[in-house]
Amino acid sequence: MNPNQKIRVATVWLSGCSGCHMSFLDQDERLIDLAKKITLVYSPFADVKEFPKDVAITLIEGAVANEEQKELLKTIRSRTAILVSLGDCAVTGNVVALRNGLPHTDQAVLERAYKDPAVLNAQIPDQVPKLLTHARPLHEIIKVDHYIPGCPPNADLINYILTELLAGRTPTMEGHSKYG
Amino acid sequence: MNLHTLKLKIDGIDVECTEGSTILTAAKAIGINIPTLCYLDGLTPYGGCRLCIVEVSGTSKLFPACATPVASGMEVTTQSPKLYEYRKMVLETLLAERTHICAVCVANDHCELQALANQHGIDHVSYERNWSTNKIDSTHDSLVIDPNRCILCTRCIRVCDELEGVHTLDLKFRGKNADVIMDQDEPWVKACSCTSCRKCAKVCPVGAIYVEGENIETTKIPDVAAFIVERRKRLK
Numbered sequence: 072m073n074p075n076q077k078i079r080v081a082t083v084w085l086s087g088c089s090g091c092h093m094s095f096l097d098q099d100e101r102l103i104d105l106a107k108k109i110t111l112v113y114s115p116f117a118d119v120k121e122f123p124k125d126v127a128i129t130l131i132e133g134a135v136a137n138e139e140q141k142e143l144l145k146t147i148r149s150r151t152a153i154l155v156s157l158g159d160c161a162v163t164g165n166v167v168a169l170r171n172g173l174p175h176t177d178q179a180v181l182e183r184a185y186k187d188p189a190v191l192n193a194q195i196p197d198q199v200p201k202l203l204t205h206a207r208p209l210h211e212i213i214k215v216d217h218y219i220p221g222c223p224p225n226a227d228l229i230n231y232i233l234t235e236l237l238a239g240r241t242p243t244m245e246g247h248s249k250y251g
Numbered sequence: 252m253n254l255h256t257l258k259l260k261i262d263g264i265d266v267e268c269t270e271g272s273t274i275l276t277a278a279k280a281i282g283i284n285i286p287t288l289c290y291l292d293g294l295t296p297y298g299g300c301r302l303c304i305v306e307v308s309g310t311s312k313l314f315p316a317c318a319t320p321v322a323s324g325m326e327v328t329t330q331s332p333k334l335y336e337y338r339k340m341v342l343e344t345l346l347a348e349r350t351h352i353c354a355v356c357v358a359n360d361h362c363e364l365q366a367l368a369n370q371h372g373i374d375h376v377s378y379e380r381n382w383s384t385n386k387i388d389s390t391h392d393s394l395v396i397d398p399n400r401c402i403l404c405t406r407c408i409r410v411c412d413e414l415e416g417v418h419t420l421d422l423k424f425r426g427k428n429a430d431v432i433m434d435q436d437e438p439w440v441k442a443c444s445c446t447s448c449r450k451c452a453k454v455c456p457v458g459a460i461y462v463e464g465e466n467i468e469t470t471k472i473p474d475v476a477a478f479i480v481e482r483r484k485r486l487k
Contacts, residue, residue: 159352244372
């Protein structure tokens, strides 16, 4: 690859609280160096509608909780060389997966969110993507290449993994891991 | 008492110890640290978690160091790529078995299971997770048990039986259906044998038993078991 050519990187926000993206921003001044090496081709920080082709590295925050996200994830996988699970929701399901223990989990959360608190005219919207019965970590749906655990993941850890991947090396989690 | 001294090798180091010692205590005496989870100093070894497995030359079988007595001429290996992989597997299956979500757990950052997962470089669970839905019992004045975080190490059961001497806690069923119960499987508040001594919460390695409203760092004193045993020896 041409060393002057910037590496195409994407970040994705599925069912998460955006805390992982906050942690990404917590790389602070290191973001300036990062910006010299990468082009952010898709991200909550960039207004791009469709996930682009030929992405080198994609960081994904959040669990997979609905049909739309599941489809998007498959598209991302087919268009990305290195896919990274960013944060506990992507790695374990975390808080999003708390509903997994309930019977009829998808219906139960919808009723709790839209029917229980409503005073007037309670209704469950049908124009939004259908919830999956269980919220899933990414690697239960597609192949994941690297994991950055933590709730939220440490900015130093994100920076370490990114630096290694951008340099063409394989990061190791030994001594870096912070499960949960 | 006339105890024989035995000679064996642990990780290539010659060790002398008394008959009846376990591999774990013999290793500890020469500063070799074998990871443990269900084992706790002061309580009878249970050998349930299989994290302390070691290799013994002459057999392909792996032995739990906490529950295996030393024998003369034994050659023990406590660290190897094979053991490391098996220990990782043990930890991952424990994490997959019930609903272990660190971010919403009282024991987050003060959890032995989490610490061991970190030591073994576990960054995700490769098995499909089982989302358990066991009922939380918070009927007791201050103690709470959340079976969804329980790893069935039985430390609480042993400390209740062996040190407090009341045997309020026990295990029902087997395998993945197993659960910690109070007296005749009653709500905790109705378990009249419970003295509310809180030792179960002190020795719980995870966030399954905790004291409501109390800082987990204040609650967790797993060394309490060894301390009590030592004190009682002095009283005799």
